[in-house]
Amino acid sequence: MSIKKVTQHPSQNEGLIFERSQTGRVGYRLPNLDVEETNLDDIIPAELRRDDDLEGVPEVSEVDVIRHFTRISTWNYSIDLGMYPLGSCTMKYNSRLNEKTARIAGFTNLHPLAPEQEAQGALKLIYDLQEDLAEITGLPGVSLQPAAGAHGEMTGVMLIRAFLDKRDGEASKDRRVMLIPDSAHGTNPASAHLAGFTVKTIKSTAEGLTDLDHLKELCEQGGIAGLMLTNPNTVGTFEKNIKAICQIIHDAGGLVYMDGANMNALVGIARPGDMGVDVIHLNLHKTFSTPHGGGGPGCGPCCCTAELEPFLPTPRVEKDGDDYKLNFNRPESIGRVKAFYGNFGMMIRALSYIYTHGAEGLKEATEAAVLNARYLAVKLADDFDKPFDSDPMHEVIFSHKKQSRKGVHTLDIAKRLIDYGFHPMTIYFPLIVEGAMLVEPTESVGRQDLDAFVEAMKDINEEAQTNPQLVIDAPHSTRIGRLDEATAARKPVLRWKPETETLSKSA
Numbered sequence: 206m207s208i209k210k211v212t213q214h215p216s217q218n219e220g221l222i223f224e225r226s227q228t229g230r231v232g233y234r235l236p237n238l239d240v241e242e243t244n245l246d247d248i249i250p251a252e253l254r255r256d257d258d259l260e261g262v263p264e265v266s267e268v269d270v271i272r273h274f275t276r277i278s279t280w281n282y283s284i285d286l287g288m289y290p291l292g293s294c295t296m297k298y299n300s301r302l303n304e305k306t307a308r309i310a311g312f313t314n315l316h317p318l319a320p321e322q323e324a325q326g327a328l329k330l331i332y333d334l335q336e337d338l339a340e341i342t343g344l345p346g347v348s349l350q351p352a353a354g355a356h357g358e359m360t361g362v363m364l365i366r367a368f369l370d371k372r373d374g375e376a377s378k379d380r381r382v383m384l385i386p387d388s389a390h391g392t393n394p395a396s397a398h399l400a401g402f403t404v405k406t407i408k409s410t411a412e413g414l415t416d417l418d419h420l421k422e423l424c425e426q427g428g429i430a431g432l433m434l435t436n437p438n439t440v441g442t443f444e445k446n447i448k449a450i451c452q453i454i455h456d457a458g459g460l461v462y463m464d465g466a467n468m469n470a471l472v473g474i475a476r477p478g479d480m481g482v483d484v485i486h487l488n489l490h491k492t493f494s495t496p497h498g499g500g501g502p503g504c505g506p507c508c509c510t511a512e513l514e515p516f517l518p519t520p521r522v523e524k525d526g527d528d529y530k531l532n533f534n535r536p537e538s539i540g541r542v543k544a545f546y547g548n549f550g551m552m553i554r555a556l557s558y559i560y561t562h563g564a565e566g567l568k569e570a571t572e573a574a575v576l577n578a579r580y581l582a583v584k585l586a587d588d589f590d591k592p593f594d595s596d597p598m599h600e601v602i603f604s605h606k607k608q609s610r611k612g613v614h615t616l617d618i619a620k621r622l623i624d625y626g627f628h629p630m631t632i633y634f635p636l637i638v639e640g641a642m643l644v645e646p647t648e649s650v651g652r653q654d655l656d657a658f659v660e661a662m663k664d665i666n667e668e669a670q671t672n673p674q675l676v677i678d679a680p681h682s683t684r685i686g687r688l689d690e691a692t693a694a695r696k697p698v699l700r701w702k703p704e705t706e707t708l709s710k711s712a
């Protein structure tokens with residue numbers, strides 16, 4: 206089946222801005238100088254100045270620039286455009302109010318080195334957010350310094366390391382094993398490794414839960430520093446044995462780290478601190494709605510027990526009467542993990558999210574996130590293989606088992622979803638499910654959007670059964686089809702070089 210591609214219109218075939226360049230074309234001119242020109246030698250040392258002519262910069266008009274970037278912006282799929290069911294990523298809608306508060310001039314114009322007395326409002330905001338996150342997680346020590354989830358993980362396991370070193374002294378070096386389930390996010394073993402631990406993998410049961418027998422067996426081998434556990438785990442299932450798991454680890458002399466990136470399934474309902482967890486990170490840029498994607502900025506707060514609090518990064522924002530202060534005098538601290546106090550803009554957005562919801566609203570958001578995932582789980586159960594029977598929490602996992610018999614695989618289904626106007630779900634993660642499709646609708650989609658998604662998925666299954674080639678060749682509606690992603694990542698072309706031929710043509 207061939208679909209004719211329209212290649213003429215620029216909105217379907219935008220070149221690089223360099224290719225629009227016309228020698229001598231100018232977009233904007235500065236007015237003539239009305240002051241005397243300064244001798245550059247007095248300001249910038251000669252060795253720091255370029256001595257060649259600035260070449261290769263596109264020469265374009267204002268309208269060229271505006272249209273070029275506006276056209277490109279329409280090619281992006283975004284959270285403002287529609288549902289973004291990327292499991293594990295929690296792509297929820299970010300309320301505009303959060304953006305408005307983050308742009309309040311008193312916050313945006315504040316210098317990070319401003320004296321404490323002139324930054325009381327910002328320090329209070331940090332302090333209040335710490336208190337709220339302590340309440341939500343049931344863990345009293347909170348640092349907002351880490352700039353991402355993985356960064357919070359690293360901070361958390363460094364706390365465990367510092368705690369063990371203090372508790373066990375020399376003998377701590379014999380306690381270097383970090384247990385991690387085979388379903389974990391890849392950042393977990395990476396963080397453990399960075400903090401000097403050796404990773405041992407725990408098997409999952411057929412239900413997708415931590416295998417308790419295997420856990421006990423590994424603990425008996427000794428040297429246990431701790432466990433890193435995601436709950437709900439990455440197949441969307443709640444670890445119902447969490448209390449027993451924590452007990453087993455504590456009995457073995459280790460500490461429990463919980464990857465809290467999936468906290469949006471628990472906020473207002475259950476608290477990791479009450480489950481026996483010692484340290485957790487949160488993703489403000491997932492659970493607390495601040496925008497993410499494209500590499501940041503993010504915020505991955507680390508929350509811990511009172512026992513671990515002395516090791517948290519420095520400085521700490523503390524309250525002293527009515528004043529807020531920065532405490533740098535923390536001899537046991539693991540030190541700084543980020544310049545200044547972390548990504549402050551994320552904190553403003555998160556607190557704004559928490560305040561606009563209130564305690565009841567946060568609980569309702571959690572319930573809606575779980576209800577939405579369960580709705581999809583039930584509606585799609587006849588058409589797609591669901592590897593685990595239990596009801597999912599905030600995300601649901603399917604596999605391509607029913608479609609692969611026809612030669613249609615997860616990647617094909619994901620690409621075909623693009624033709625139906627949806628961003629694809631997370632694919633091939635977690636690795637323990639072959640051909641995994643991890644779908645997380647979040648609470649910010651309504652019934653209509655869920656039904657449209659269900660209909661699209663059912664149609665795709667129908668196509669896979671009756672006309673598999675249609676799905677295998679997808680997408681059909683985009684400007685370009687399937688990219689060679691591996692080559693693009695391994696041999697990226699980052700610099701545009703003029704082709705002499707094109708140049709002479711346009712000249």
Ligand SMILES: *Cc1c(COP(=O)(O)O)cnc(C)c1O
Nearest residue numbers: 293353354355390392435464466
């Ligand atoms: C997103 C995620 C992380 C990592 O968070 P980043 O902010 O991307 O570093 C860690 N664990 C889980 C389960 C996640 O979903």
